[in-house]
Amino acid sequence: MKLEQIMEVLEAKVCTDAAFDDIEILAACGSDLMSDALAFGENKGLLLTGLNNPQCIRTAEMMDINCVVLVRGKEPDDALVTLANEKEIVVMRTDYSMYTSCGLLYSAGLSGGDIS
Amino acid sequence: MAQVLTQKYVVGADDFAAAGAASAAVKKTLKQLSFPVDFIRRTSIAMYEGEINMVIHGGGGIASVEIYEDCVKITLADTGPGIPDIEQAMQEGFSTATDSIRELGFGAGMGLPNIKKQSDEFEIISEIGKGTKLTITLNANS
Incomplete structure (x- = not known):
């Protein structure tokens, strides 16, 4: 699924500068705890989280994740946005809850992938 | 196995x-x-989990990285309180993290098990009151 479609499904707003026209997402994981997310095994994944500090970007960086979606209307802090721009990771925010965000993406065809 | 470089x-x-x-x-x-790419990802995840442990549990320390042609050896040594029961600490879900650490996104009790899962060799030595030394090796061809 293209990031543009994910943005539409979640009615999300982009918070960063990185271009995302060609980014294809193959699977998604959702967690507020980064160690749970780090056990997620898929490449080209999407991370949904309510954690709005720079460690969600560090986690995405280690996992080669291109996009982080902040759920429950969380606003990213400046340090998060700065690090994401430096690492060319797209950050979006949606007002939907974690449960609803995951459900909407799953219904639209984005799978949960495997745990490594 | 020629050593390419060392970082501290x-x-x-x-x-x-x-x-x-x-x-x-x-x-x-x-x-x-x-x-x-997959090797870099495994190495990054394992080291990151260990680095976070050093910050939130170990009182900081030294991370030493030896990069060889076909593997990486990482040693994370802290001077923190030590781990009383390593077997318990290795169980998925076991954590001594405080609520304030969980609010920062860590403390799921997945760190050490995940490091072991990503690594080809894993050794942890801990002494109460002196600190913990974690040594892992990841092979690029495994």
Whole structure:
């Protein structure tokens, strides 16, 4: 699924500068705890989280994740946005809850992938 | 097995804003050395989990990274309180993290098990009151 479609499904707003026209997402994981997310095994994944500090970007960086979606209307802090721009990771925010965000993406065809 | 280079990083105690910087630097080096993508990912995840543990549990310490042609050896040594029961600490879900650490996104009790899962060799030595030394090796061809 293209990031543009994910943005539409979640009615999300982009918070960063990185271009995302060609980014294809193959699977998604959702967690507020980064160690749970780090056990997620898929490449080209999407991370949904309510954690709005720079460690969600560090986690995405280690996992080669291109996009982080902040759920429950969380606003990213400046340090998060700065690090994401430096690492060319797209950050979006949606007002939907974690449960609803995951459900909407799953219904639209984005799978949960495997745990490594 | 020729050694390519050695890197050392000081990991600060409770310096949560900088946590992960050492792992990010190692990841960048491994990319520059053209290691396989999956190997870089495994190494990055394992080191990052260990680095976070040093920050939130170990009172900071030294991360030493030896990069060889076909593997990476990482030693994370802290001077923290030590782990009383390593077998218990290795169980998925076991955590001594406080609520304030969980609010920062860590403390799921997955760190050490995940490090072991990503690594080809894993050794942890801990002494109460003196600290913990974690040594892991990841082979690029495994």
